[in-house]
Amino acid sequence: MAVLYVTHEPELTDFYAGLGFTLSPDGIGTPTPAGFICHSPNKGFRFSVKPLRTGVQMEPMPTPYGKQLVIRGVLPVPGP
Numbered sequence: 287m288a289v290l291y292v293t294h295e296p297e298l299t300d301f302y303a304g305l306g307f308t309l310s311p312d313g314i315g316t317p318t319p320a321g322f323i324c325h326s327p328n329k330g331f332r333f334s335v336k337p338l339r340t341g342v343q344m345e346p347m348p349t350p351y352g353k354q355l356v357i358r359g360v361l362p363v364p365g366p
Contacts, residue, residue, distance in 0.1 A: 288342050291335045293327050299334065300329040308344055312352030314338035318361055319347045 291314060292302060299309050309335040313326035328331045335344060335355055342359040349356070 287338050289335055289337050289357055291333050292346050296332050302334040307336045309334050310355035311346055313354045315349050315354040315356040315358055324349055
C-alpha cells in the first residue's frame with residue numbers, strides 16, 4: 287500500500303490531521319497512463335489521505351471534478 291485514505295464527517299478533520307492525514311478539498315486524483323482516476327466523497331463527507339511509503343507526493347490542484355488532492359508516486363506514469 288502506498289496511501290491510506292479515510293472517508294469521514296467534516297467534524298473529524300482535526301482528529302485525522304493529528305494522525306498525519308491531509309484533507310483533500312474535493313476528492314482524490316491519481317494520475318495513470320490513461321489519465322486521471324478521480325474519487326469524490328459522498329455528499330456531507332470528506333476524504334483525508336496519509337502516505338504510507340516514501341516517494342508518495344500529494345498536491346492540491348484543479349481537476350475537471352474540482353480541487354482534488356492529486357497523489358503521485360503510486361502508479362508508474364510516463365514522464366512529461
